[in-house]
Amino acid sequence: MPSHVAGTKQVVRAKTDHDGNSLRKAFYEIRELIVHGRLSPGSWIVEADLARHLSMSRTPVRSALHWLQREGYVIEHKNARKSRMVVAPLTKEDAGELYSIIGHVEGLAGRRTAALPKANRTEIATRLRGFNNQLREILTARDSRAAGIFDLDRNFHRAIIESGAGPRLLALHKSIEPQAERYWRLYASSIINDLHLSVAEHDEIIAAIVAGDPDRVERGLQSNWENGCHRLARVIDIFGERGSW
Amino acid sequence: MPSHVAGTKQVVRAKTDHDGNSLRKAFYEIRELIVHGRLSPGSWIVEADLARHLSMSRTPVRSALHWLQREGYVIEHKNARKSRMVVAPLTKEDAGELYSIIGHVEGLAGRRTAALPKANRTEIATRLRGFNNQLREILTARDSRAAGIFDLDRNFHRAIIESGAGPRLLALHKSIEPQAERYWRLYASSIINDLHLSVAEHDEIIAAIVAGDPDRVERGLQSNWENGCHRLARVIDIFGERGSW
DNA sequence: CTATACAGATTTGTCTACAATTCTGGATAC
């Protein structure tokens, strides 16, 4: 190549194949950062910083942030006509609405789970008992490995949703549930101290599924979330809200 | 500037100010195209074509399509590792799940509307009666201006949601409701023929709000959607599903 | 006549460039 062309383009391109789907990766990684509190509630988001952190360009990061905004993990601090993005704060009011929605979404799914054939229901109940018994063990052992608790509770609820919900409801649940996890993680004590209550509520839900009673399952799930919300509210009152100032 | 640099960049750029927010515009316009059936269910989507149609670059169009995908207006026809986008088909099964979800979301909001102070409730009821009476007029006059019917029914429901729901639930409703509109628009006759049933159900909902009975409001809204779904299912049976082949 | 292979056309995914706007800090006026 002649040397006089050297300065013309010379954009050394680093093989664009960042594995084919950076957007997904960006979405899940950023969500993880938010859910785990590494990006703390109320804090500023700079696209370029995240892009560097994830070692990709701004384009997929940007799209991911828009997803997160639509789902409520991120809100736009609209100054004038430009949208600054901020990690959504955790407030008691928001928690109330969020938990209420999840309770109803799960209630709807649970209702359909209760309508499944008996064979399926007993199979599910067995699985649910497995999760709940593990929770009970942690409880009696005063183990308090918070991480395990989160996962067990999540698995319990997911098992119900996944067996009863169709694709739409499932997607809806998947997009909302991690937001409740934000509250769990940051106000962990609320879950751990009152764990026995939740375990008891789970027992009732299992019984309702075995009985095949949709109303009872729905009520059980709604109560579980509603009560969780009250327990959470107490903790928020004590420790204060985060990211809302 | 030395002449040997003349060929370096020279990208004449046409003032990027497409008004500051092309993404929103792209999202709403494309959604409109889908909801109104201009982009028919099951049909292929090509980013570049849409970009040309909206006279903007692919970047905002692409993001908008991702939003639409997340909300269920568009699905990805995943071949290998690349995502071809397709306008979501309209199926009886999907309608069932969709209507069920909306019924419950509105039910939750309506429940909170029923819990408002009496003064607010009567004010809302007045507004609702306004919409419903207009529907009744169209009905008795055998007017069947479909467009007006859509708007009136939508306004009726929105009035309830907006008075009872918090920001999260409102956003959720806003993202789901237009998807029901897709079914309305394409199977319009299902609404128009049985309009009197819906009007009667609306009356019951109004009465429940006036009475301030959350359970009754919730039941009323859920039934309204559930019955609407049945009416729709009959029409789908007759005319067939669209876009699913 | 059918099946395979290959070349060109399409289309998507990601990157970087650039314009416009907003923010920040410091210098100047009072």
Added chain:
DNA sequence: GTATCCAGAATTGTAGACAAATCTGTATAG
């Protein structure tokens, strides 16, 4: 000492370029 204004830094929004992947149609071999 405080308020105002301006230059430069930082940040966002959009455009367009390119590479990889997929699809399509045609030509060739059997």
